[in-house]
Amino acid sequence: MTTKDETRQRILDAAEIEFAEKGYFNASIDRIAERAAVAKGTVYYNFAGKGAVFLAVVDRGLTELTRRVRLEAERDGSVRERLSRVFRAHAEMLFEYPRIAEILFREMTSGLEPAVLDGIRAIRSAYLESLVGLVHDGRQEGVLGPTHPRLAAIAVTELSYAVCAELIATGGTQDEAVEFLVHVFTGGLIGGNDESRS
Numbered sequence: 001m002t003t004k005d006e007t008r009q010r011i012l013d014a015a016e017i018e019f020a021e022k023g024y025f026n027a028s029i030d031r032i033a034e035r036a037a038v039a040k041g042t043v044y045y046n047f048a049g050k051g052a053v054f055l056a057v058v059d060r061g062l063t064e065l066t067r068r069v070r071l072e073a074e075r076d077g078s079v080r081e082r083l084s085r086v087f088r089a090h091a092e093m094l095f096e097y098p099r100i101a102e103i104l105f106r107e108m109t110s111g112l113e114p115a116v117l118d119g120i121r122a123i124r125s126a127y128l129e130s131l132v133g134l135v136h137d138g139r140q141e142g143v144l145g146p147t148h149p150r151l152a153a154i155a156v157t158e159l160s161y162a163v164c165a166e167l168i169a170t171g172g173t174q175d176e177a178v179e180f181l182v183h184v185f186t187g188g189l190i191g192g193n194d195e196s197r198s
Contacts, residue, residue, distance in 0.1 A: 007038060007042065007046065010037070011047070014033075014036035015032045015036075015056075016100065016103070018031055019099075024116075028050075029043050029044070029049075029050055051119070055120065061104060062123050062127050063123075066126060066127040066130055069086050069090065069127070069131065071089070072086045072088070073085075079137050079144070080143055084178060091160070091177040101161060101164050128154060131156055131157070135149040136149055143186055
């Protein structure tokens with residue numbers, strides 16, 4: 001890794017902390033530069049502005065999450081097994097990098113600027129495609145009911161973020177997240193009388 005790459009990574013690490021703690025609108029390039037121990041001009045040399053830094057943070061997180069999810073979704077096994085592994089990949093990533101969970105869940109639903117949202121949608125599209133095939137397979141095997149594959153992929157994504165963010169904040173575990181998510185997507189919330197889930 002070159003010195004320039006190391007500087008860029010340091011800026012992204014600092015930005016991840018800043019966005020998770022302050023939110024997109026309250027984050028500042030000044031504080032990102034201070035956290036990264038670089039001059040403000042160095043941040044602007046590497047990124048066009050706050051929106052570009054935010055997109056790079058999201059891209060880094062989603063690229064790694066997509067890699068993990070695609071690996072699990074494409075491995076051999078029943079749809080239920082693959083879905084369980086996909087949820088585990090989500091949980092492991094989000095518990096390992098809780099700031100990414102915070103950014104992906106909170107900031108992507110908080111009224112970002114249109115240009116930033118467009119960039120996120122483009123990054124997110126590749127990630128969603130890694131789940132669409134699994135949803136198709138789930139319908140064919142009868143594990144998942146008739147549903148719109150892309151909307152189901154979005155539901156998997158958003159619920160995973162929300163459940164993991166809540167469990168991280170309240171001291172829950174990855175196993176709780178995986179068990180709940182698999183239950184919801186393969187059995188649904190209606191139909192069982194499991195008091196332990198109340």
